[in-house]
Every structure is written in structure tokens, then in C-alpha cells.
Amino acid sequence: MAVVSAQQVTGERSAGGFWAWLMAPERRGPLLVTPALLVLFVMNIFPLLWSFGLSFFNYRANRQTVPTFEGLQFYQRVLTDENVWERFQTTAIIVGSSVLVQLIVGFLLALMFARSFPLRRILLMLVLTPMMLSFVSVGVFFKLYYEPTFGLVSWALNHFMDERFVLLATPAGAIAGIVFADAWMWSPFVMLLVLAGLVSVPKYLYEAAEIDRASWWRRFSTITFPYIKSLLLLAVLFRTIETFKLFDIVYIITEGGPGSATETIAVYVYRQAFQFFRTSQSAALAYIILFVVIVLTNLYLYAVQRREQEVT
Amino acid sequence: MMLRPRTTAWSQALLSGAFLLGLSAGGAYAADITITMAAPDWPPTRFMKEEFDKSYKSPDGHTTKLDMDFIPWPSFYERVAASLTSGEQKYQMIVTDSQWLGSFVEGGYYMDLTELMKADPELTAIMKDLHPVLVSAYSTYPHKTRQQLEEAGEWPAADTHYYGFPQFPDTYVTYYRKDLFCHEGEAKAFQEKYSRKLPCSYEDWQDVDWTDWKNIGEFFQRAKGAPLGDGTADDDFYGIAYQAGKGYDFSTMAVNAFIWQYGGGIWDETQAPTGQAEGVVNSDIAVKAFDHYLSMLPLMPPVAKTGQMDIFVVQDLFMQGKVAAIIDWVGLGEPVLDPKTSTVSDKSAFGPAPGLRKEDGKIDRTGNIGGQPFVLTTWNSDEVVKEALNVVKWWLNPETQKKFVANGGQSGLRSVMADPEYDGLRPWNRAHKEMLDWQRDVWHIPEFFELLTQQQEEFDKAITGQISGKEALDAVAKFQQQTLEDAGKIE
Numbered sequence: 001m002a003v004v005s006a007q008q009v010t011g012e013r014s015a016g017g018f019w020a021w022l023m024a025p026e027r028r029g030p031l032l033v034t035p036a037l038l039v040l041f042v043m044n045i046f047p048l049l050w051s052f053g054l055s056f057f058n059y060r061a062n063r064q065t066v067p068t069f070e071g072l073q074f075y076q077r078v079l080t081d082e083n084v085w086e087r088f089q090t091t092a093i094i095v096g097s098s099v100l101v102q103l104i105v106g107f108l109l110a111l112m113f114a115r116s117f118p119l120r121r122i123l124l125m126l127v128l129t130p131m132m133l134s135f136v137s138v139g140v141f142f143k144l145y146y147e148p149t150f151g152l153v154s155w156a157l158n159h160f161m162d163e164r165f166v167l168l169a170t171p172a173g174a175i176a177g178i179v180f181a182d183a184w185m186w187s188p189f190v191m192l193l194v195l196a197g198l199v200s201v202p203k204y205l206y207e208a209a210e211i212d213r214a215s216w217w218r219r220f221s222t223i224t225f226p227y228i229k230s231l232l233l234l235a236v237l238f239r240t241i242e243t244f245k246l247f248d249i250v251y252i253i254t255e256g257g258p259g260s261a262t263e264t265i266a267v268y269v270y271r272q273a274f275q276f277f278r279t280s281q282s283a284a285l286a287y288i289i290l291f292v293v294i295v296l297t298n299l300y301l302y303a304v305q306r307r308e309q310e311v312t
Numbered sequence: 313m314m315l316r317p318r319t320t321a322w323s324q325a326l327l328s329g330a331f332l333l334g335l336s337a338g339g340a341y342a343a344d345i346t347i348t349m350a351a352p353d354w355p356p357t358r359f360m361k362e363e364f365d366k367s368y369k370s371p372d373g374h375t376t377k378l379d380m381d382f383i384p385w386p387s388f389y390e391r392v393a394a395s396l397t398s399g400e401q402k403y404q405m406i407v408t409d410s411q412w413l414g415s416f417v418e419g420g421y422y423m424d425l426t427e428l429m430k431a432d433p434e435l436t437a438i439m440k441d442l443h444p445v446l447v448s449a450y451s452t453y454p455h456k457t458r459q460q461l462e463e464a465g466e467w468p469a470a471d472t473h474y475y476g477f478p479q480f481p482d483t484y485v486t487y488y489r490k491d492l493f494c495h496e497g498e499a500k501a502f503q504e505k506y507s508r509k510l511p512c513s514y515e516d517w518q519d520v521d522w523t524d525w526k527n528i529g530e531f532f533q534r535a536k537g538a539p540l541g542d543g544t545a546d547d548d549f550y551g552i553a554y555q556a557g558k559g560y561d562f563s564t565m566a567v568n569a570f571i572w573q574y575g576g577g578i579w580d581e582t583q584a585p586t587g588q589a590e591g592v593v594n595s596d597i598a599v600k601a602f603d604h605y606l607s608m609l610p611l612m613p614p615v616a617k618t619g620q621m622d623i624f625v626v627q628d629l630f631m632q633g634k635v636a637a638i639i640d641w642v643g644l645g646e647p648v649l650d651p652k653t654s655t656v657s658d659k660s661a662f663g664p665a666p667g668l669r670k671e672d673g674k675i676d677r678t679g680n681i682g683g684q685p686f687v688l689t690t691w692n693s694d695e696v697v698k699e700a701l702n703v704v705k706w707w708l709n710p711e712t713q714k715k716f717v718a719n720g721g722q723s724g725l726r727s728v729m730a731d732p733e734y735d736g737l738r739p740w741n742r743a744h745k746e747m748l749d750w751q752r753d754v755w756h757i758p759e760f761f762e763l764l765t766q767q768q769e770e771f772d773k774a775i776t777g778q779i780s781g782k783e784a785l786d787a788v789a790k791f792q793q794q795t796l797e798d799a800g801k802i803e
Contacts, residue, residue: 061397062758064420148614149548149634164548169617169776257558257619259773274390276762277397277415 055283062277074284084285086260087268094178094250094264095243101183102239103232106190113191114198128192130185139252142181146253171261174254178262181249186242190235197228230306237300241293265289342373345699349405349686350392353382355646356480356721357407360707363715368706374699386559389761396421401691405700407479407684411561413453415758416687417475423688426474428701435701438708438725440467442478446724449753450476450685455581458752476685477704478724480643483747484569484665484679485740486517487630487648488637491659492532492541502531514742517663521675522604525637525666528552529611532636553612553629554639557622558772561764564754565680566639567605567771572678572752573668574601579763579792581755585803589792594785602781606774619772631656639665641682642744646720649739662740664747681751683722717741724748759799766791 022031055074059067078084113124130138148154148166157165167173201224209219247266250256256263256271263271269289273282351357357380364378381403383391389412395402396416408416416422429435439447448458451474461469468474492498494512502510506527511517520528532551534540540549555562568578576598579589592598609616613629627644629635631654651657667677688700706712710731713723718737722744723729735742755763767788774784796802 062393062415062419064418148618149629150632154614164614166614166617168620169614171778174618254618255558255620257769257772258776259619259778260769261778271765274393275765277393 051283052287054280055287057280059280060277061279067280070280074280075288077281078285078288083260084265084268087263087265090175090260090262091244091246091264091266094175094182094246094262095240097175097179098182098186098243098246099236099239101179102187102190103236105183105187106235107194107232109187109191110194110198113195128188131188133185135185135248136252138181138185139249142177142184142249143253146177168254169258171258174258174262178246178250178253181253182243182246185249186239190239193231193235194228197231198224201227230303233303233306234300237296237303241296241300244289244293244296342375343695344375344377345370345696346377346379347404347696347700347703348379348381348402349407350388350395350403351380351382351407351479352385352388352684354385354643355719356643356716357382359716359719359721360479363712364703364706367712368703370699371702372699376699376703378703389560396689401689403689404692404696405686405688405703407686408476409684410449410476410681410753411756411760411764413475413687414455414756414760417453418758421689422475423690423692423697424473424475425688425701426468426472428697429474430468432701434705436467438477438705439474441725441727443481443724443726443729443748445681445748445751446478446481446685447474449681449751450478450481450683450724453756455753455756457582460582476687477708478683479686479707480683481681481722481724481748482641482643482683483681483722483744483751484565484639485642485645485743485747486520486637486639486663486665487645488517488661488663489541489633489656489659490661492636493661495541498541502527505531511663514661514663517743518746519675520663520666521669522608522666523669525552526608526611528637529608533611547634550613550629550635551611552608552637553616553621553626553635554608555621555623555626556609556612556616556619556775557625558619558768558775559622561754561768562622563619563771563775564764564767565682567602568752568754569665569679570601570605570668571598573676574598574604576601578754579796581757581801584757584796584801588802589796590789592789593792594782594789599782599785602774602785606781609775617776619775630654630660642722642740643683643720645738645740660739662743664743667750677747677750678752679747679750681753757799757801759795759801762795763792766795 021027054067056069056071057067058070058073109127113120113127145152146154146167148164148168153167154165167177205223206219209223214222245266246264247270250262250264250267251270254262256267265285266289269282269285272278272285276282351360361378361380368376368378370376389409392403392406392408392412393415396419406422408422413422417424425435429439439451444458444461448456448461452461452472453475454473456464456469456472461472464470464472488511490512493510499510499512502508506524508524508527509516510528510531511520511524529550529552532540532549534545534549536545536547536549538545538549555566557563571578574597576595577592579593580587612621613634615621615625615629623640623644626635626638626640627648630638630640631648633655645662647653648660649657654660665677665679667675669675686704688697692700708725710725710728713721713725713728714731714733714737717723717728717734720738722741723734728734729745729748735745754760770779770784770787770791773779774781779787793802
């Protein structure tokens with residue numbers, strides 16, 4: 001049988017040539033996927049595995065010494081480094097504040113845009129603009145905006161104050177500056193999600209509530225909120241994951257200062273890896289962050305599944 | 313008639329042979345060489361590229377192309393480091409900060425040029441003509457101080473390895489508004505208030521110490537609408553500014569100057585492994601010097617309170633007419649004189665940076681050298697190395713150097729600085745020449761970036777008033793002691 005099969009295969013190849021054999025329906029699918037898989041492997045999977053390996057070796061990218069195996073030493077070092085926990089705390093404060101502001105602003109904007117009013121489309125487009133800008137432009141824009149000598153914020157407040165208003169001079173002010181910039185950029189995203197939820201609420205429910213003379217709060221808590229809560233959760237999770245990785249805006253506006261008051265964990269990893277060249281230590285820290293992000297992503301996927309179940 | 317064709321054929325054969333020989337000979341000695349150079353994107357390197365394209369002719373007959381990879385300053389270190397450590401071997405030459413020498417020599421990326429310099433009389437002459445401060449800071453690794461090199465008394469100094477040549481030597485100088493400092497009314501008011509002359513001429517600025525500088529800061533601080541020179545201040549106006557930024561080395565360079573002028577020290581790499589960080593970095597003298605630096609920040613534009621007053625912000629504030637006098641690098645002077653970028657282009661003058669007056673009345677202006685050397689990388693072929701050194705000789709040729717100086721650059725060659733024309737080529741040249749003699753450099757070891765970044769962070773906390781100067785220096789000393797012990801640089 002094996003001989004016959006081989007002959008058959010040879011016959012097929014000689015009939016249509018190599019190209020026909022290659023493009024046979026059973027091979028076409030894998031063939032089309034192969035380039036994408038190769039790119040994925042070279043650009044993502046291999047570096048991921050390589051850096052994971054490095055996190056167990058004593059290696060610095062700016063030295064030509066042979067790496068030595070150190071086991072979990074760098075994970076231990078990272079987890080006992082008080083700077084790491086300090087940066088995690090800073091990140092948590094920024095994430096918590098920023099996501100909260102985004103939720104409130106996004107929700108209010110969505111309530112506004114759920115109704116029709118003149119120039120609604122144009123206004124909606126304008127409100128969506130910030131999230132279409134690059135992080136770098138937003139960072140530079142806010143850096144200039146907060147600049148105390150000729151920036152707009154100080155200039156405006158100077159009319160009511162004796163001294164120049166210097167927002168970025170204190171840790172609290174600098175955090176507020178970053179939170180405001182991030183919230184300005186991403187509140188429209190939350191608004192979009194909530195707006196999608198709001199427009200999906202059947203009108204007859206509101207009509208029935210009106211007949212029942214239900215209060216505004218009753219209508220919101222029993223009709224509107226149940227429809228948008230999964231989307232809100234989705235927004236919270238998505239924005240939490242993204243803000244957790246916040247780098248560009250922080251690096252441009254404050255460079256992590258004053259001192260290290262606004263240095264997020266992403267900025268800290270960057271400094272460890274590309275300024276201090278503590279390659280192994282930064283790889284270990286990056287994997288710890290990856291673990292946190294994976295946990296958050298799973299929560300996100302769970303929320304998506306729940307939403308799908310609700311819709312169906 | 314029969315001979316002619318035969319003769320022609322013979323001569324044609326000879327000619328063809330000669331032509332082919334010529335071609336092959338030319339192929340052996342005249343090649344197309346591309347030198348890719350990593351360079352920060354700013355006028356001194358832009359000029360080098362323009363001048364190279366205009367005037368460089370390879371002495372070996374090569375067709376040489378200088379392909380400069382202009383990288384923005386803020387990401388320059390990271391880009392160069394990423395390229396070198398990735399192993400892509402992209403650059404044949406690199407404009408480098410002197411502090412990077414240790415990191416990239418130890419990494420095996422920068423080429424030791426000592427033997428090539430010794431073997432080449434032209435390069436030897438260049439090295440002997442360079443100001444010793446620049447040879448010390450830009451070329452030696454392990455680092456040798458100027459004093460060590462001068463004590464050696466010969467070039468090359470024994471047990472010394474040389475790596476770089478000056479691409480652009482830079483120093484701190486004072487930029488000031490002559491319309492304000494030479495204003496009769498302002499001068500009279502200043503004299504009455506402080507019993508000191510308001511500096512106007514270059515010679516006046518040679519007598520300016522930190523006390524005068526502080527007085528200038530107080531004196532010229534004016535609210536919007538207050539009289540200023542011949543008019544009134546159209547916005548809040550400030551007297552002085554120097555760098556106090558968290559990024560890169562934007563406070564360390566200024567703080568080091570204060571510490572050295574007071575007689576304190578930073579961790580001394582030439583004393584490794586016995587030289588300590590604790591007790592030196594946070595000595596009482598260093599704390600006093602740092603406190604002096606901090607004491608003048610409240611007189612500066614409010615951005616100083618944010619720890620973001622870097623060299624570019626300082627330059628910008630001056631160009632926008634918000635400050636009477638600043639201390640900044642010579643390399644940032646050219647845009648100040650350009651009416652397209654500066655509102656004070658016709659009102660600016662330059663003097664030496666202030667310093668600390670000692671008991672004998674003399675002013676100590678010790679400062680931290682700026683500017684950059686350029687180096688060769690280790691993976692170049694012999695042919696490329698030879699041609700890269702030809703480029704070095706072309707660049708450090710007095711004629712090229714004078715053109716560079718006339719276009720806002722600087723020269724490290726003593727013969728060029730001694731030229732009677734030199735002082736008049738640009739308005740800051742006299743100050744640069746005077747300041748160059750006072751320069752020292754920060755560390756060159758591979759751990760420099762860790763030391764620098766942590767120090768910048770602690771300085772930033774002190775600058776923004778979160779901690780005291782002493783607390784900052786204590787934290788810096790502790791970190792440096794630990795890091796350098798871990799690296800085997802302190803026993």
C-alpha cells in the first residue's frame with residue numbers, strides 16, 4: 001500500500017507540478033497562515049522566550065561577560081526591592097485616579113451624547129479627537145500647558161493668585177497633572193463604550209417606566225445601569241490594563257519627577273533595562289508585570305464573556 | 313602599411329594591459345567607503361556633515377561618504393546603546409559623551425587608538441596640540457586626570473589608553489542681556505543697592521562671583537509692568553537661571569561645579585578601589601556647596617521648582633526675554649543670536665561663568681566639561697580605520713577647526729585658540745577659552761548611568777523641596793558606595 005501511495009503522490013506532483021501540489025486545498029490554509037506565524041514567532045514569541053531565559057541568568061547587555069545561571073535570584077531581588085513596591089504604589093495611585101476620572105467624565109459625556117441636540121455630531125467628533133492623538137503629542141502638549149513661566153494653566157491662574165502657579169512642583173500636583181492628561185485622552189473611549197450601552201436600551205422600557213411614574217434614579221438603577229454595567233466593567237478593565245502600562249505621558253511630562261514621585265512601574269522597567277543595563281533584573285520585573293497584566297486580561301475576558309451571555 | 317596595424321595592435325594590447333593594471337591598482341587603493349556615524353542632532357554635528365560634503369577629499373584617493381545618523385538628544389544614549397549592544401555593528405564612528413567611554417570600552421565596542429596614534433605623526437601632533445583637559449576627559453580610559461597626564465610629562469603617558477578625539481568641546485559660559493547690564497539707570501540702582509558694579513563688559517564679568525550672581529538674581533526679579541531697562545516688563549521677569557533638571561545630567565553638571573569650587577569631591581574613579589563614596593560625596597563641604605546651589609533656585613523662573621529646568625529650557629527662557637542672565641553651554645549659543653529664534657538676538661553678550669571667591673580674592677570657576685568626543689568602533693576593517701582616521705585628521709585640521717569655530721562650534725586645539733583671529737570669530741570664544749582651563753569631568757566607568765540617574769533623582773527631590781541637600785547627598789553616597797562595592801570599584 002505504501003508503495004502505491006508513493007506512486008500516486010509522485011503521479012499527482014508530475015501532473016500539476018510543485019505549484020499545484022503546494023496550492024492543493026488541504027495545504028493552502030496552513031501555507032497562508034505560515035508567514036504570519038513566522039513574523040509572530042520572530043517578533044514576539046522568540047524575544048519573549050529569550051527574555052524569559054535571561055531573567056534566570058546574570059546578564060548585562062552592555063558587557064561582554066558570559067552570562068551565568070542564577071536561578072530565581074533576580075525574581076527574589078525584584079520582589080524584595082522597596083523601589084519596585086514604591087513604583088507599584090505610584091502606578092496604583094495613578095491608575096486608580098485616572099480610571100475613576102475617565103469613568104465619571106466618560107459616563108457624563110455618554111449621557112450627554114445619548115440625547116440628540118444641535119451640532120451633536122460635530123461635538124462628538126471633537127470629543128473623540130484626543131484618543132486619536134499620539135501619546136507623544138499629548139505629552140508634549142500637556143508639558144507646555146503646565147509650564148509655569150509661559151504655560152496656559154499658570155497664565156490663567158496668575159490672574160487670581162499672587163504667586164505663579166506651579167503644578168508640577170509637588171508630588172501631588174505632578175500626579176494630578178498626569179492623571180488629567182491621561183483622563184483627557186481616554187475619557188472619550190469610556191464614553192464610546194457607555195454610549196454603545198445606552199443606545200442599546202429598548203425605548204419601551206423607558207416608556208413603561210414613565211407610565212409607572214418611576215423617578216430618574218429608579219429608571220437609571222433598574223433600566224439603564226443593568227444594560228451598561230458590563231460595558232462599564234469592560235471599560236474599567238481595559239483602561240486599568242492600559243494605564244498600568246503608562247509610560248509615554250509620564251516620561252514626557254515629568255520624567256518620573258519630582259524625585260521619583262510619578263515614576264510608574266513601566267518607566268522603572270525602562271530605566272532598569274536601557275539606562276542601567278540591568279538586563280536580567282529588568283526581564284524578571286517585566287515578567288512579574290506580565291503576570292499582573294495576564295490576571296487583569298483574564299478578568300477582562302471574563303467580563304466580555306458575561307456581556308456576550310447577556311446579549312444572547 | 314602592413315606594419316601599422318601590427319604596431320597598432322601591439323600598442324593597443326599594451327595600452328589595454330596598462331589600463332587593466334591601472335583599474336586593478338585603482339581597485340586596490342581607491343575604494344568607495346561609507347562611514348556611518350552616530351551623532352546627536354544639533355548644529356555642531358550638522359556643520360560637520362555639511363563641511364565634510366563640501367571640503368573633504370580622501371588623501372588615499374577613496375570616494376568617502378560620511379553618512380551621519382542624526383539622533384535627537386533626548387534619546388541619543390539609548391539609541392546608541394541599543395545599537396551597540398544589539399550587535400548590529402551599524403556605526404563606524406560615534407559621537408559619544410565622555411562618560412560613556414567606560415561602558416562601551418568594557419563592552420568591546422570602542423577601539424583603543426593608542427598604538428595607531430603613536431604610529432602616526434599627524435595624530436601624535438594633534439594629541440599634543442589638544443588642550444590637556446580634553447585629552448583627559450575625552451580620550452583616556454581608565455580615566456586619567458589632567459594632573460596625572462601632566463605629571464607623566466610625555467605623550468602618550470605610560471599605562472594610558474586613548475580612545476577619542478574632540479568633536480565639539482563645550483564649556484559653561486554666562487549669557488547676559490547687555491541692554492540691561494549696560495543700562496545706566498540699572499547700573500546706578502544696582503551700585504546703590506549692593507555697592508558693587510553691575511557687570512557690563514567682559515572684564516566686569518571676570519569679577520563676578522556667586523554672591524554677585526545672587527544679587528543679580530534679586531535685582532532683576534521684576535513683576536509684570538515694573539520698569540525694566542528702557543521700558544517695562546511685559547511679563548514677570550527674572551534675573552538668573554542655571555540648569556536644575558531631572559533629565560540626563562541636567563543638575564549634576566551645575567552641582568559638581570559648586571562642589572569642586574568649594575573644595576569638595578565626587579567619587580574619584582582614579583582612586584579605585586581605595587577611594588570611598590561615603591564620607592566624600594556627602595562631606596560637610598559637599599553639603600555646604602549643594603546648599604549654596606539650592607539657595608539661588610528661588611530667584612529663578614518658576615520652572616526651577618518643578619525640577620525641569622534643563623539646558624534647553626534655560627536657553628529658551630533667555631531667548632524669550634524672560635531672564636537677564638543665564639549660565640549655559642556654548643553649544644547652545646548660536647540660536648540665541650539668530651533673530652528667527654531669539655527675541656534678544658541683538659542684545660546678547662557673553663562672559664565667563666561665575667565662581668566662588670576664595671580667601672585670596674581670586675575666583676575659582678571649576679566646572680564640569682561638556683561637549684563630546686568621537687570614537688571609532690572595533691569592527692571596522694583596516695581600510696575603514698585608516699580612512700576614519702583621515703576624517704579625524706581632516707576635522708582636527710586648523711583650517712577646518714577655524715571654519716567650525718566661525719560657525720558656532722569650538723576647537724580643542726591650542727594652536728587654533730591661540731590664533732589672534734580666534735577671539736573675534738564668535739562672541740563667546742574668549743569666555744570659552746578662559747573656562748576651558750577650569751574643566752574637570754564626571755565618572756567614566758560602566759556604572760556611570762546608574763550613578764547619574766540615582767543622583768539626578770535625589771538632586772531633584774532637593775531641588776523640588778522634598779528633602780534637604782544633606783538628605784539628598786547622604787542618599788547619593790549610600791547608593792554609590794553600595795553600587796561601586798558591588799561592581800568591585802570600592803573595596
